[in-house]
């Protein structure tokens with residue numbers, strides 16, 4: 001087991017972007033916590049705010065973003081912490097990020113080993129520094145793999161190098177943003193096993209994914225996000241086997257091994273959200289009540305924001 005001390009408690013997190021002619025409500029009033037030894041999966045269609053949420057926690061938002069709420073890592077609020085504190089105390093050391101499109105985050109002219117060595121030098125004093133090979137092994141890489149340049153890495157290998165970089169500082173929380181995208185089935189299986197080992201070791205994983213079957217295989221809990229809000233949160237099996245929000249039911253029914261019926265319509269534009277439930281235009285259970293936004297209401301650890309839950 002790794003020695004972990006963390007706990008992340010996010011309360012009422014909202015992120016807005018100001019554009020010259022509009023405001024984008026990318027994340028609205030999101031609350032959750034993650035503890036060592038558990039995996040929380042964040043699922044939802046493209047553009048619902050998953051990556052923005054991850055960026056907010058690590059202070060990676062652009063200058064036109066406005067953030068509200070708190071994200072407490074112990075006694076430190078990540079949302080108000082300075083870039084210096086985030087860089088010296090949080091990024092890589094407490095929270096490791098495996099970014100969406102990892103290949104784009106690797107420096108093209110340097111080998112994977114050079115990049116991992118640099119991260120290890122930054123994150124550990126010489127006397128306590130693990131070897132690059134040992135960190136790479138935890139991400140499923142062989143020593144020879146580290147001697148490749150980014151353009152020589154397949155999608156799966158780039159994913160593993162990004163995972164090794166995220167693990168370099170021995171963080172207790174790993175945020176993996178769409179890690180299964182573009183991987184074939186065998187690589188997805190291997191990645192899932194690696195994520196499970198991280199959780200079994202006592203780390204926490206925040207898994208951001210479109211892939212409900214991957215979420216089912218690793219996550220303890222699932223949070224379903226729609227138009228920047230959490231609409232359902234609960235134990236993974238309950239959320240997937242007995243979804244209560246019509247949107248979650250739609251996601252489950254669109255899986256190839258289920259009804260294979262896509263949800264009609266498209267997600268809303270986040271500049272122009274209705275005051276009531278944002279899923280109304282795509283929902284088959286709408287009533288007059290839906291003009292008022294439903295609160296996320298918890299019953300026995302399973303929360304849903306819907307006036308007419310399934």
Ligand SMILES: Nc1ncnc2c1ncn2[C@@H]1O[C@H](COP(=O)(O)OP(=O)(O)OP(=O)(O)O)[C@@H](O)[C@H]1O
Nearest residue numbers: 017024026045046047048049050051052053062270
């Ligand atoms: N810098 C920015 N300025 C304005 N809008 C932004 C900015 N960054 C992201 N957005 C918008 O915020 C919304 C959420 O984006 P985000 O990348 O979090 O989606 P996502 O759920 O991660 O989607 P995907 O599954 O495609 O990765 C989108 O509508 C996106 O266009």
Ligand code: NI
Nearest residue numbers: 050051052100
């Ligand atoms: Ni994303």
